[in-house]
Amino acid sequence: MKSIKLSRKTLSFISALLISSLCGTQYAFSVYSTSVAERLGFSSVQINTIGSSANYGLFFFGPFFGYIVDTYPSRIIPMLASITIFTGYFCLAMTYQGYFPNSFLLCVFYLLLTGIASCAAHLSSMGTISTNIKSYRGIAFGASMALFGLTAFIFSQINSLFFRGDTYHFLLFTAITTGVFIFIGSIFLVRVPQEESHEEIISPSEENSSTSSASLNNEERTPLLSRHEESDVRGRELFQNIDAMILGLTLLLIGGVGLMYMNNVGAIVKSLYLSTSTHPLLIDEEYFSSSLPSDHDLNKIQEYQNFHVTLLSLFSCSGRISVGLMSDLSKNMYNVRRLWFLLAASLYILIGQILAGFMIKDLNHLWISSTFIGFGYGHLFGISPTITNEWFGKIQFVLNWYFISFGGQLFNLFFGYNFDKHKNDCSGLSCYNTAFYVSTIGSMISLCVVSTLLFKRRNQI
The missing domain is CATH 1.20.1250.20 (MFS general substrate transporter like domains)
Known part of the structure; x- marks a missing residue:
């Protein structure tokens, strides 16, 4: 029984990391921004507005999804996010290729969808980590945030290696990759009930001997585990x-x-x-x-x-x-x-x-x-x-x-x-x-x- 619970939490943690690594695609905007501007005839103000819409989707909807994730934890949220982020990038790719109408406002909406989806999926993964990981929670959060920050690196390298100058297929790849893998990750994103959460991914004996050093690995460790009145x-x-x-x-x-x-x-x-x-x-x-x-x-x-x-x-x-x-x-x-x-x-x-x-x-x-x-x-x-x-x-x-x-x-x-x-x-x-x-x-x-x-x-x- 203990091994089953441990396996569930381990698999859930890996799924949370997978989702986090796909939620920072808005920071890769510069990889294709000039190409989109050239093809669709957007001015610099317009292309900046399109790029900003993804960031607003990420930040503006944070309070809403933060409340939802904390109050009604469910795998449905990242599942819907996977569909939403796929829709955003897919529609942008179709617009770039000329299959959809060339509309500045629609492109703003498409990137806004990707930002909203990234926000929902990332907060869902963070909420799962917060519930399942008690020992070394700071390290767990740090790994998630680091992968979030590396998303742009991952996709820019993929673009360099496989999609040189091919913005259309790169946007399609981004749509399919983010949509499919966030959906797969959400299937295994399980929160173990509190009454079951006595065993951790790292054993209690290791926790006792390593708490001091682990607390230094991430900035969130101290406030999360502080015993002082807050x-x-x-x-x-x-x-x-x-x-x-x-x-x-x-x-x-x-x-x-x-x-x-x-x-x-x-x-x-x-x-x-x-x-x-x-x-x-x-x-x-x-x-x-x-x-x-x-x-x-x-x-x-x-x-x-x-x-x-x-x-x-x-x-x-x-x-x-x-x-x-x-x-x-x-x-x-x-x-x-x-x-x-x-x-x-x-x-x-x-x-x-x-x-x-x-x-x-x-x-x-x-x-x-x-x-x-x-x-x-x-x-x-x-x-x-x-x-x-x-x-x-x-x-x-x-x-x-x-x-x-x-x-x-x-x-x-x-x-x-x-x-x-x-x-x-x-x-x-x-x-x-x-x-x-x-x-x-x-x-x-x-x-x-x-x-x-x-x-x-x-x-x-």
Whole structure:
């Protein structure tokens, strides 16, 4: 009987990891964004709006699905999510190929569906982990979040290896893969009832000898298992809490700036490539012209785009993992507050913005900016949930977190507006550096905001 229960929980955990690895496809948007814009004739503002809709689907519906998953746990939610995410990517592929009407608003809706589905499936997997895994819950959550962050890396590598320049079949592959495997994972996503949850995947004897070291592996370990009395701020109280509002502003600024770069790195790569191309006519025409770049140029651009999406994904993942370990060590051993790591995230992204917007003028050095921004973005979303949990409690943590983390898309839209304004009379850096003036100012403000929080809470956690 014990072995059966253990097998059920192990299989469920593996299924949760499988689902998590398929829920971050919105961060691979830059892999195909320029191709979609060229084929369908979308402006930069329009393609940024389409990309942002996936992120809004992921974040805006978080409170709703967080409540549903906590209150009515069921495998039906990820099953429906699998159908929804398949529908979104399939419809986008059909639109790209000309089988469905070429509509900007419909494309926004398709990507919104993928974001909603990703949100529902990911929260379902996290809820299952929370119920089934008691020992080493932090490690389990860390593995899930890391795989979520690696989704863009996985799909960008698949695109590079098997779908060079073939956006239609790549979108079909994404639709089928995410839909089928999330559905399969949901079949085995079983929550073991509380009365059965005495045996863990790792034995109690191992737990007793390893609790100390395991607690350092993920930032969620400390707040989840803390024995100290915790805060309970929720609902209207959250919106009346000054610290919550300042923290939300910080995430809006840092996250928005980072997301602007991540969603537009494809456009940046293409602009820099064409400005240094051996074909000078390319830089004198409208940017999104499908007739001028050769197949060789398009393939090279796709390779560079995949490389930078991969780089952003890998460093975002490493940032999420490392900040948990470092913040736990620093807090437990040296009493260093976690807010310092939020300040570091802001600094990393500021450096990346300055490099990309004003100093890097060719593709040979753009990787430096992608590294800083990816690592800073990972730091941000690795440490912020822990801060939210510790400051405002875990009773309604999911709702609190999504309310605080929602926002940041305005930088995306401004980048698109600025790019459209200059695309006919610019090349390379000059096509987009005005947007980086604004984002750099946003990053500087975020540094001031985090510093204010550090001073305000100097005698608190």
